[in-house]
Amino acid sequence: MTDLFKALADETRRVILDELAEHDPQTLFELCTRLIGKHGIQSSRQAVSQHLDVLEAAGLVRSERRGRYKFHHLDVTPLQQIARRWPPRDPAAPPKGDTP
Amino acid sequence: MRITTTSVFVDDQQKALDFYTGTLGFQLASDFPAGEHRWITVVAPDAPDGTQLVLEPSDHPAVPPFKDALVADGIPFASFGVDDVNAEYERLRALGVTFVQEPVSSGPFTAAVLDDTCGNLIQIASMAS
Numbered sequence: 743m744t745d746l747f748k749a750l751a752d753e754t755r756r757v758i759l760d761e762l763a764e765h766d767p768q769t770l771f772e773l774c775t776r777l778i779g780k781h782g783i784q785s786s787r788q789a790v791s792q793h794l795d796v797l798e799a800a801g802l803v804r805s806e807r808r809g810r811y812k813f814h815h816l817d818v819t820p821l822q823q824i825a826r827r828w829p830p831r832d833p834a835a836p837p838k839g840d841t842p
Numbered sequence: 843m844r845i846t847t848t849s850v851f852v853d854d855q856q857k858a859l860d861f862y863t864g865t866l867g868f869q870l871a872s873d874f875p876a877g878e879h880r881w882i883t884v885v886a887p888d889a890p891d892g893t894q895l896v897l898e899p900s901d902h903p904a905v906p907p908f909k910d911a912l913v914a915d916g917i918p919f920a921s922f923g924v925d926d927v928n929a930e931y932e933r934l935r936a937l938g939v940t941f942v943q944e945p946v947s948s949g950p951f952t953a954a955v956l957d958d959t960c961g962n963l964i965q966i967a968s969m970a971s
Binding site for chain 1: 894910913914915916917918920942943944946948949951953
C-alpha cells in the first residue's frame with residue numbers, strides 16, 4: 743500500500759491518471775502532449791516515463807504492447823484498498839465514541 | 843539557404859510511394875534510380891514548389907532500432923500540416939489508416955498520429971485560425 747500512496751503523492755502523476763481516466767489507452771507521446779498542451783506541465787518525456795513506472799509499480803497503470811506500439815491503461819483496482827480501509831460512514835449515524 | 847527536401851526512412855520504397863501518394867494525397871515529384879534503390883520525392887499538390895519529402899530506404903543498421911523505439915512510445919517522426927485534423931482523421935480512417943492517437947486538442951492546436959505502414963508514425967496537425 744506504501745507504493746500506492748507514494749504514487750498518488752505527486753501532482754503530475756495525479757494529472758496522468760486524470761488524462762488516462764478521460765482517454766484510455768494512450769501512448770507515452772500522447773500523454774506528454776496532453777500534459778504540455780492542457781496542463782502546462784513541462785516535464786521531459788523521460789520524467790513522464792519515470793512517473794509511469796511509479797504508477798505501474800503501484801498497480802494504477804498497466805502497459806500493454808499492441809503490435810509495435812506500447813499503450814498505457816488506467817487501473818483503479820488498487821484504490822479500492824483505500825475505501826476498504828476507511829469505509830465511508832453513514833452521515834446520519836452519530837460518530838462512534840461521541841455518546842456521553 | 844532553404845529547406846528543399848526533408849526525409850523519412852521507409853521500410854519499402856514502393857509501398858511508401860503508394861501510401862504517401864495514394865492514401866495521404868501527396869504527389870510524385872521525382873523518381874529515378876539511385877544505386878540499388880530509388881530517389882523518390884513527393885510534394886503537396888497545392889504547394890508543388892514547396893519542400894519535398896524524400897522516401898529514403900531504412901537499410902542502415904542503425905535505422906530499424908531507432909524507428910522501433912520511436913514507434914513504441916508513439917512518437918511521430920514527422921509532422922504535416924492539415925486544415926482540419928478531425929476531417930482528415932475521418933477521411934484517412936475510412937481508407938483503413940491506423941491511428942495510434944485520435945485528434946487531441948489543446949488550445950488552438952489539434953493533432954493526431956497515424957502509422958505510415960512503412961515503419962513510422964506521422965503527426966497531422968492544425969492551428970485554429
